[in-house]
Amino acid sequence: MKLGLSILGGLALVFVGIQFVPNELPAVEMNNPGDIIQSGIVSQEVSGLLKTSCYSCHSNETIYPWYSYVAPSSWLVAKDVREGREELNFSTWQENDMVKKLGFLDDISSEVGEGRMPMEIYTFMHPSAKLTDEQRDLIVTWAEDTMDVVVEEEEGLEEDLDPEG
Template identity: 55%
Template structure:
């Protein structure tokens, strides 16, 4: 009986691989990108790349497990949702009010430890932010928001 259950689960897992979905597009050339169009310190840009860009830009790095169904459904959905909320690759084309809202949301989400998501940091250790790194991003977003308001 147990052999049949294990065999059934194996067949199901293999069969699901034919329905993994389509990964969101990736682009390495993003001329409207936040980092490309703004004066941002290397420390802040490094944190943004490590903790935010996989879900909030067109520069997603797909790990091996993101191509295994049903994990692929979860990963692709999170990336699509993240890009809908904010896509740093499209920064230059955003209205000033949208930029300010994004920076305000960043200060709240990162400051309260809600971002990056724990489900992401489990597999991406470099995205786990220390208190000091969170504070750095929050302080940067607050001061950068003031700069955006002056534009």
């Protein structure tokens, strides 16, 4: 009994102690004029799905739940958000060139279509982010169709810049 209380007390001290280990969550920015949704290439339905299932890791508009402020889960949340934004940040969409945008759309199509995104650990903690097969299909179709739109936009820009066009 005494040993069990000592172990429990030790664990409690460790838990309290790790709260003082510095951990900085990536900054939240709600004003993102270069956001993909601001670009006009996302339907309202797909926009809602992206906001619900993708934006907490893949945008500057992260909504941090309570456990994001408690170590050790805060360390995992910060790592996942940093890595998610590095892979794809919807908030900086318009800063990317055509090739990058096409790559992102291809990745979205395969990652969402094959069920790798959103990640299971995320949907376990955020059940509203779980996508139905129909929602997955909608995002995949949008991503594939949008590849053509991105190419057409680029061609249109080139024609506008061509003095002989």
